[in-house]
Amino acid sequence: MKKFEKLTSAVVPLNIENIDTDQIIPARFLKATTREGFGENLFRDWRYNGDNSPKADFVLNDPAYSGKILVAGKNFGCGSSREHAAWAIQDAGFDVVISSFFADIFKGNALNNGLLPIQVTEDFLAAIFKAVGQDHKAILTVDLENQKVTLTSTNESADFEINPYKKSCLINGYDDIDFILNQKNLIEAFEQAR
Amino acid sequence: MSKTLVEKIWDAHVVKSEPGFPDILYIDTHLIHEVTSPQAFDGLRKRGLPVLRPKQTVATADHNVPTLNQLQPIKEELSRYQVDMLTKNCAEFGIELYGLGHPFQGIVHVIGPELGITLPGKTMVCGDSHTSTHGAFGAIAFGIGTSQVEQVFATQCLLQQKPKTMKIEVNGTLGKGVTAKDIILYIISKISAAGGTGYFIEYAGTAIEALSMEARMTICNMSIEMGARGGLIAPDQITFDYIKGREFAPAGAEWDKALAYWKTLYSDADAKFDSVLNFQAEDIAPMITYGTNPGMGMGIQENIPATKTQPEKEQLSYQKALDYMGFQDDSSLIGKPVDYVFIGSCTNSRIEDLREVADFVKDKQKAENVTVWIVPGSKQVEQQAKNEGLDKVFEKAGFQLREPGCSACLGMNEDKIPAGKYCVSTSNRNFEGRQGPDARTLLVSPLTAAAAAVTGKITDVRELMAEV
Numbered sequence: 224m225k226k227f228e229k230l231t232s233a234v235v236p237l238n239i240e241n242i243d244t245d246q247i248i249p250a251r252f253l254k255a256t257t258r259e260g261f262g263e264n265l266f267r268d269w270r271y272n273g274d275n276s277p278k279a280d281f282v283l284n285d286p287a288y289s290g291k292i293l294v295a296g297k298n299f300g301c302g303s304s305r306e307h308a309a310w311a312i313q314d315a316g317f318d319v320v321i322s323s324f325f326a327d328i329f330k331g332n333a334l335n336n337g338l339l340p341i342q343v344t345e346d347f348l349a350a351i352f353k354a355v356g357q358d359h360k361a362i363l364t365v366d367l368e369n370q371k372v373t374l375t376s377t378n379e380s381a382d383f384e385i386n387p388y389k390k391s392c393l394i395n396g397y398d399d400i401d402f403i404l405n406q407k408n409l410i411e412a413f414e415q416a417r
Numbered sequence: 418m419s420k421t422l423v424e425k426i427w428d429a430h431v432v433k434s435e436p437g438f439p440d441i442l443y444i445d446t447h448l449i450h451e452v453t454s455p456q457a458f459d460g461l462r463k464r465g466l467p468v469l470r471p472k473q474t475v476a477t478a479d480h481n482v483p484t485l486n487q488l489q490p491i492k493e494e495l496s497r498y499q500v501d502m503l504t505k506n507c508a509e510f511g512i513e514l515y516g517l518g519h520p521f522q523g524i525v526h527v528i529g530p531e532l533g534i535t536l537p538g539k540t541m542v543c544g545d546s547h548t549s550t551h552g553a554f555g556a557i558a559f560g561i562g563t564s565q566v567e568q569v570f571a572t573q574c575l576l577q578q579k580p581k582t583m584k585i586e587v588n589g590t591l592g593k594g595v596t597a598k599d600i601i602l603y604i605i606s607k608i609s610a611a612g613g614t615g616y617f618i619e620y621a622g623t624a625i626e627a628l629s630m631e632a633r634m635t636i637c638n639m640s641i642e643m644g645a646r647g648g649l650i651a652p653d654q655i656t657f658d659y660i661k662g663r664e665f666a667p668a669g670a671e672w673d674k675a676l677a678y679w680k681t682l683y684s685d686a687d688a689k690f691d692s693v694l695n696f697q698a699e700d701i702a703p704m705i706t707y708g709t710n711p712g713m714g715m716g717i718q719e720n721i722p723a724t725k726t727q728p729e730k731e732q733l734s735y736q737k738a739l740d741y742m743g744f745q746d747d748s749s750l751i752g753k754p755v756d757y758v759f760i761g762s763c764t765n766s767r768i769e770d771l772r773e774v775a776d777f778v779k780d781k782q783k784a785e786n787v788t789v790w791i792v793p794g795s796k797q798v799e800q801q802a803k804n805e806g807l808d809k810v811f812e813k814a815g816f817q818l819r820e821p822g823c824s825a826c827l828g829m830n831e832d833k834i835p836a837g838k839y840c841v842s843t844s845n846r847n848f849e850g851r852q853g854p855d856a857r858t859l860l861v862s863p864l865t866a867a868a869a870a871v872t873g874k875i876t877d878v879r880e881l882m883a884e885v
Contacts, residue, residue: 240734241610241710245848250827253844254481254495256455257503262845273836296734298611300643301710302848304546305453306562327614327646328546332562345730371480386578388438398564400464403441403572406433410469410574413443 225337226396230318231375233290235282236355242295243302244329248311250303261307262314283315287359292319294351300329300340310332317363321372323348335390335398341365341372344372347381365387367393421582422651423617426557426682430540432574439576441721445539447569448525449512450478451503452829453544457567458506458752461586470573471511471620475534476623478503478516479524484792486515486818496830497538510570523795525823526550526763530634531797533663537652537679537738540612542569547763547845549640552649552654553633555682557617559646580646581691584684585621590699592875594879596773597632598843598862601639602704602714604696610712614644627651627879630659631769638764639845642711651683686800703878705861706847708738713847717865717877723747741849742857743837749860750875754786756838756868759852760816760863761792762826765843768801770863774808777867777878783815784873790817790832792824816870833883843867 241291252264270281277284293312299322300308309332312320320333321341333340343351354361362375367390373380385393392398401409420428432441454476461468468474481496491497500517507514515521521528526547529535537555544566551558565575566603587600605612618640625636633650639832640648657676660666667675684690702716702773715721724746726736739746751787760766760774771793791811793799799821802808825832826844833853834840840858843866847858859875868878 238733239737240731241712243710243846245827245851249850249854250480250829251833253452253829254499256499257459258456268854273854295835298614298644301610302546302641302846304544304560304562306456306564309562321506322852324611324614326611326644328560328562328641332564335562335564349730357739386439388576398573399576400460400568403568403574403576406441407572409432409441410443410572414573 224392224396224398227318227337227339227367227393228235229367230291231362232292233288233360234292234294234351234355234363235288235290236352237282237293237295238352240296241298241301241407243270244300244305244308247300247308248305253305253307258310259314261311262316264410265311265315265350290315292321292363293317294321294348294355297322297324299325304328306332306336309336309338313338321348321351336395337393337396339365339367339393341383343372343381347379350377350379419688420554420650421684421688421690422619422682423557423580423582424688426538426540427579429538439578441573442540442577444542444573444575446475446534446541447703448529448541448543448548449474449476449544449566450480450525451478451499453563454566455499455502456563457570458510460567461510461570464571466571468510468512468570468841474571474640476503476507476512476514477522477525477528479821480823480827482517482706482822483830483834484822484824487820493831508569520796523797524763524766526638527766527794527798529629530554531663531795533622533660533666536660536666536675537656537682542575546641547586547638549646549648550634550638550763552637552640552647553630554660555649555652555679557647557649560641575824579616583613583616583618583645583692583694584690585618585620585623585694585696587620587698588622589624590830591624591698591701594703594864594882595701596862596864597628597635599701600698601636602706602711602860603701605639605643605711606714607696608643608694610642610710611644612712613640616645617649618645620648620650626653628657629769631767634767635764639711642845644704652679661705672752703862703865705865705875707742707744707750709741709847709849710738711845711847711860713738714860718751719876720749730855751877754839755841755869755874756787757834757840757842758787758789758866759792759840759842759864761790761794761824763794763823763842764845765863766792766794768796770800770843771798771802771807774863774867775810777864778814778816778871779810781814781871783870785787785868786873789815789870790819790825792819792832793821795821825850825852828856841866841872841875
């Protein structure tokens with residue numbers, strides 16, 4: 224798994240609540256059998272018209288915005304369990320998603336792929352949207368070790384929570400399978416004891 | 418110490434629990450399908466690992482399959498490739514596959530229960546968020562991502578944080594025309610599409626206890642639509658009667674042993690839940706959604722809530738949803754013309770759903786402006802419907818009875834709702850584009866769907882029932 228420590232980047236703001244996984248990657252694009260290439264259909268129906276021409280008013284099509292941090296409204300990633308949502312976001316070049324609330328399965332899928340989901344307060348989320356509204360190139364710094372996210376322009380910062388185990392996985396690039404496989408004898412003992 | 422049902426099952430499956438780490442949870446049954454498994458099989462190959470317990474893994478093809486002419490090669494190339502990959506992977510790793518043409522094939526959450534694979538007290542996972550369906554039997558069942566599918570393949574375990582517990586009690590008696598689907602749409606409308614996040618929900622109360630297994634599955638199925646990964650109901654005589662005699666259900670001495678254990682599966686009287694909510698069955702009317710998440714639902718006679726009554730920060734998203742649907746706030750949906758009616762999905766495609774619809778439409782005709790698709794949840798449901806002559810009822814009414822699969826619930830196959838069209842649907846999600854790009858979905862019960870099919874417009878089913 225990809226390692227993550229620190230990131231300083233401009234952000235792409237998507238100030239919409241309840242963004243579900245069908246918006247992130249519609250079901251009709253789930254037919255691939257590899258993990259790569261989903262980025263081109265990220266937010267497909269918000270990003271492109273029926274004739275595949277880009278929708279000019281969608282933020283991913285606006286050259287004013289760039290960066291590796293996606294910032295979205297609350298309850299991001301609700302809906303289906305498709306990990307393709309996390310793959311698509313990552314494939315499109317994002318390393319971090321910030322929201323004031325994440326759906327459970329999405330959050331787990333993101334962490335399992337080295338895509339860092341950061342939950343901040345409604346107020347801090349509003350501060351980010353405000354800063355990006357004023358300066359499209361506003362910079363955020365994400366420091367995983369210290370669990371801190373900072374808006375460079377105003378120096379406002381917020382702490383964020385992350386499970387200590389998952390944090391060490393991200394920093395070291397380990398995944399859950401490595402962890403459990405090391406305890407295989409326990410699994411066999413559990414099965415025998417039943 | 419007194420425990421909730423979730424805690425009893427969870428604790429019985431913990432392989433290791435260590436402070437600061439998620440629990441290592443043993444998984445009894447792993448259900449898989451063609452869409453979320455190929456990358457997990459690839460992962461195993463890259464690591465040089467086998468599937469640790471292939472006999473505890475069951476596969477079917479459902480998400481991507483056509484619902485017409487299933488025995489002919491799948492026309493759409495990518496879909497065909499994905500279904501073929503599943504066949505190849507299952508053969509390579511020694512997994513039983515109920516693929517196209519098999520008499521057990523069907524939607525993964527329909528076949529597990531009907532085959533007696535889903536049992537009380539089990540831990541079950543699947544790379545599909547509606548795995549919560551199986552909780553209706555008093556099992557811990559939840560959806561996982563593909564990395565976790567690979568994890569279960571490799572270890573038969575999951576690293577998982579113990580969830581918080583919520584109890585939702587529904588007491589009282591349901592009114593005429595009000596069904597399990599209305600109960601769950603009502604609950605979601607009250608607590609929002611995020612109100613259950615982080616919890617496993619136990620449904621209880623007299624209105625829940627009175628429900629059939631099929632109806633209980635409909636309730637547990639939609640737990641994820643309020644963010645809860647799991648929803649479950651304590652098993653009782655209704656559960657045991659449903660399971661007994663099914664294909665893979667325990668029999669003989671095994672049955673007695675299992676039954677004795679299942680009878681211990683309830684939340685202790687003084688068990689502590691992290692959250693408790695109470696609802697009254699008499700308050701629930703036939704429900705319908707008007708927006709683009711399942712929390713945007715209302716009683717069918719109500720008006721769409723005014724945008725200005727929504728929290729200020731949410732008004733933009735709320736208005737965007739209404740614009741997508743082509744609805745005005747503070748207006749009624751009654752009488753609005755409908756283009757499609759879809760009766761199917763893991764929420765409402767079981768034999769009882771089909772019987773309810775058939776019973777209602779007997780000697781009625783679909784309206785001219787509506788296309789009606791009935792997609793049974795499994796080959797067994799399809800066969801049973803034919804045995805009971807329901808296919809004749811549907812044919813006479815002008816409804817198309819198709820072959821089993823997820824179909825227009827998510828439009829991965831050809832069953833898509835065209836842009837701008839309104840579909841009254843018994844499925845579980847009304848997200849933008851869910852049933853096809855720019856399609857507009859209104860979630861309802863099978864009865865309300867049948868009423869719309871007959872009148873061609875959004876209708877309060879109770880009014881048609883009064884005429885009988």
